[in-house]
Amino acid sequence: AAWSAAVEAVRTHAPAGRVLLACHVNPDGDALGSMLALAAGLRRLGATGVQASFPGPLEVPGSLAWLPGLDAVVPEDEAWPDPDLLVTLDAASPSRLGALAGRFATARASVVLDHHASNPGFGTVSLVDPDAAATSVLVEELLARLGVPLDPEIAECLYVALVTDTGSFRFDLTTPAVHEMAARLLRAGVRPADVSRRVFDSRPFGAVRLFADVLSRARLEPEAAGGGGLVWTYALLADLAAHGQRPHVLDALIDPVRATAEADVACVLKEAADGSWNVSMRSKGGADVSRVAGALGGGGHRLAAGFTGHGTADEVMAAIRAQL
Ligand code: 5GP
Ligand code: MN
Ligand code: MN
The missing domain is CATH 3.90.1640.10 (inorganic pyrophosphatase (n-terminal core))
Structure with a gap:
């Protein structure tokens, strides 16, 4: 109908x-x-x-x-x-x-x-x-x-x-x-x-270098996400500026992060112009990240979701861990 x-x-x-x-x-x-x-x-x-x-x-x-x-x-x-x-x-x-x-x-x-x-x-x-x-x-x-x-x-x-x-x-x-x-x-x-x-396969070289910087500070928490493992990192506006890149190039950053074998859940926190964080979340099946994102004011799908985070990166991650 x-x-x-x-x-x-x-x-x-x-x-x-x-x-x-x-x-x-x-x-x-x-x-x-x-x-x-x-x-x-x-x-x-x-x-x-x-x-x-x-x-x-x-x-x-x-x-x-x-x-x-x-x-x-x-x-x-x-x-x-x-x-x-x-x-x-x-x-x-x-x-x-x-x-x-x-x-x-x-x-x-x-x-x-x-x-x-x-x-x-x-x-x-x-x-x-x-x-x-x-x-x-x-x-x-x-x-x-x-x-x-x-x-x-x-x-x-x-x-x-x-x-x-x-x-x-x-x-x-x-x-x-x-x-x-x-x-x-x-x-x-x-x-x-x-x-x-x-x-x-169209990433500017500056974005490849930017990804390298941001991936180099990724953290793995094997016990988090109910034991499934959590991997996360964050990107600052200063990182974008250092490599002359626009925020959109970070859309693809979640993919190499979520490739981590030891983690069911992956998160990327992207600093926004107003000081908040655009948060991308992915799950390989153990967690429903749309529920996590939904509880934090966002939404999405069971295995791919996002929300706008406030506070420091550590505070945003603490909120995510609590929901997981
Ligand atoms: P991405 O991480 O690729 O930006 O988004 C993944 C999924 O989460 C998409 O399906 C998108 O619709 C959803 N999503 C991302 N950010 C937000 C947000 O701030 N609010 C809501 N409601 N959904 C979001
Ligand atoms: Mn979409
Ligand atoms: Mn869609």
Whole structure:
């Protein structure tokens, strides 16, 4: 029923109306890829009034800056104040949409496309599937139901979303259906080696050196996390400055940290401009980090979650240990 309502909402408002697509703050590959694929798909349907936006500065990691259609994304204050249709992507709660969350009150209709289990469903239509490996799984389905064929541009956006949220088809929601979707995207023109190189093997050398500094102070606590082991580190604004890097390069830092064999849980604390910490958490299965992050004001998935921390790094880690 939700699918037909979503298709109906798009068919009603997209052809002639103002359609605002919005994804979460600090967008990742799934947020951007899902949003840009849907924007391109709606334009293929003949929709002329499609805007795409996300809250905060229009800055994305270099690994995603090449995504087709990104140049057409508008800043939040240029997004229509009263769209006919609002579609949100990969946002687990209105707060993840910053000021764009206000558009729920002024839009005529809204569709929420997401895969976070914690998503309460806050649109006129909510399509939330916690079993979906990425929000782009839902976007592919919506485009198919709208009769939009996959072209190389749409497929590339959907693939980036899928390959980033599944950790290159390694994480636990990597089902046969995920590989079947990847196969459809490859048949539509995606070149996986090219995409992987641009997304995963495009780190500036300064960022490699920055990672070295930050990884050199990683701490392993084998008894923490219920005996599963905890590994963590922190990155300061001064570290970024020392290597001439922008904050986004730290998005990928959690991956080498979580590779630690002796730890079930990995945390990276990233100092923000206001003195708070953007905290990334990962689990290999022993802990539900979405509950830890949720208890500390954030959210996410069982094995990948985050929150905004306050105080010193040691205080933030003490709060995490207490929750674990
Ligand atoms: P990452 O560590 O890659 O930034 O985020 C991992 C997961 O946690 C993502 O699914 C994201 O949606 C969620 N997440 C990260 N930071 C926050 C936050 O501050 N608040 C909430 N609600 N979720 C977050
Ligand atoms: Mn995301
Ligand atoms: Mn996602």
